[in-house]
Amino acid sequence: MPSLNDPIRIGAIDAKNRIFMAPLTRGRATREHVPTPIMVEYYTQRAGAGVILTEATGISQEGLGWPYAPGIWSDEQVEAWKPVVKAVHESGGRIVCQLWHMGRVVHPSFNDGKAPISSSATTAPDEAHTYEGKQPYAEARALPVDEIPRLLADYDRAARNAIAAGFDGVQIHAANGYLIDQFLRDNTNHRDDRYGGSIENRIRLLTEVTQTVADAIGKDRTGVRLSPNGQIQGVDDSNPDALFGAAAAALSKIGIAFLELREPGPNGTFGKPNHPPVAPVIRQAFDGPLILNSDYDPAAAEAALADGKADAIAFGRPFIANPDLVERIATHAPLQKDVQATWYSQGPEGYIDYPTLTESQAA
Template sequence: MPSLLDPIRVGAIDAKNRIWMAPLTRGRSTREHVPTPLMVEYYAQRATAGVIITEATGISQEGLGWPFAPGIWNDAQVEAWKPVVKAVHDRGGRIVCQIWHMGRLVHPDFLDGAPPISASATTAPDAAHTYQGKKPYAEARALPAEEIPRLLEDYRRATRNAMAAGFDGVQIHAANGYLIDEFLRDGTNHRTDAYGGSIENRVRLLREVTEAVAEIAGKDRTGVRLSPNGEIQGTNDANPEPLFVAAAKALSDVGIAFLEMREPGPNGTFGKADHPPIAPAMKRVFAGTMILNADYDGRSGQAALDAGAADAIAYGRTFIANPDLPARIAADAPLQKDEAATWYSQGPEGYVDYPTLHAAKAA
């Protein structure tokens, strides 16, 4: 069985190990959603990951409702991403851009007062992060079928821009209760047209978006993130296993390079499992590289590889506090703890000031 430290070829991407950096929203862009020089340092510090998947990056203003999160729909954003990508490449790393539409989780404050879009006219629970603090979510506007070609073009544009910025590939964010997930699951998709009702119909938008992205980036540089288990941000499904197995089969038929999945781990950091893991059934129908993300450490991640459950493991919050995570796993060294208070703050504290193992020992 492969080690976490072994290289792996994923489509057209050569990864030097199987310790991937999962997407992590950090809020260090400008108010106009333009990446900053601080982000160059942050991503370069983590270039020893097999592949870095960037923080979720908006495909349009319509789809981006998180303060100080980056976008990739205009030229200024593309130019600001270029030094980030170059810094990672200069250190021998690989970096993939995760592209994002937040669906009903975009507050109208980001849309000049207009409602967000979703599969159906539903309202997310809890409250949205805005520049004026937390505010209740608003009811979404059900996206008419005639607007879907326009949405697909937004995904194509974001993909063209990501490739122009030099990224090694693109990952479609189809998880965690955002737009595509809202179409997938029957708790938020109440449609009666070709995008609702049956599993085949609810998977349709995911397939069409994936085909549109793969058309631009190439199938061998396209990935998808799904969260196949449990309620998250008010989005859930009554019968998730056949739904997500069908989604995995559709993605395999498109021929994408990798599928990364977020299932709640044994500690239930984000989201809570209400069903046995669905990833094993999905792996049986998906022909590409399977990456799992579920609160792993080095030993449990290796155990997942040993069991044949995954081809690589994506680590999220662990990479926040451990920029040299592969070295720490290789040395079986203690892992530093991240500080939740600085997850989304705008400065360097809790972002680029976590020491490497070498620096910690020198101190």
């Protein structure tokens, strides 16, 4: 069986190892959602990953409601992403852009006061992070069927822009309670048209977005992220095995390059799931490379590969504090602990100042 340090090919992308960097929102772009030079250094430091999955990146202003998060809908954003991608490539890395529409968790203050869109007229729990501090979420507007072509066009443009910026591919963010997940799961999707009701209908937006992106840039450069297990941001489903098994089978039929799952285990950092793991069901339904994510340490990751549960593992928070995570895993070196207070701050502290193993030993 493969190990974490073995290469893998996912679609058109040759990865030098199976230690992927999971998407991590870090809040270092401008207020206008344009990538900044500091992001060049951050991603280049982590180019040892088999594949970097970028922080969630907005496909449109309508879909982006996180302070200082980057986008990929404008020419200015594309140009600002180019040096990031070029530097990662020059360091021998591969980098994929995660395409994000947040749906009902976009606060109106990000979009000229307009209500966010979702599958149905629902309101997310808790509060939104905004430039003016935390504010209550607003009720979403149910997206009419006649607006779905516009949404698909936004995904098409974002995917083409990512390739124009030099990215090796894209990952469609269909997880974590954001727009596509709001369509997938039955506690937020109350529709009675062809996008609601049955599982076949609820996975329709996911398959249409994925097919649109695959047609735009090639299925061999298109990946998807799902979060099959448990409630997140108020989004949940009564039958996740059936739902996500059907979604995985549909994605397999399209022939995407890879599928990544964020599925916390019984001791997950952000709460326990309320259902047994769905990943084994998805493993049976999906024919392509499967990447697992959430709370893995190196030993558990190696075990997952050895048991055939996954083809690669995406590490999130370990990559924050360990830019040379691949080397540390290979040499069984200790891992540094990240500082949560600087996850979303706007400066170099807690972003590009974590030392490598070599730097620590020289200090």
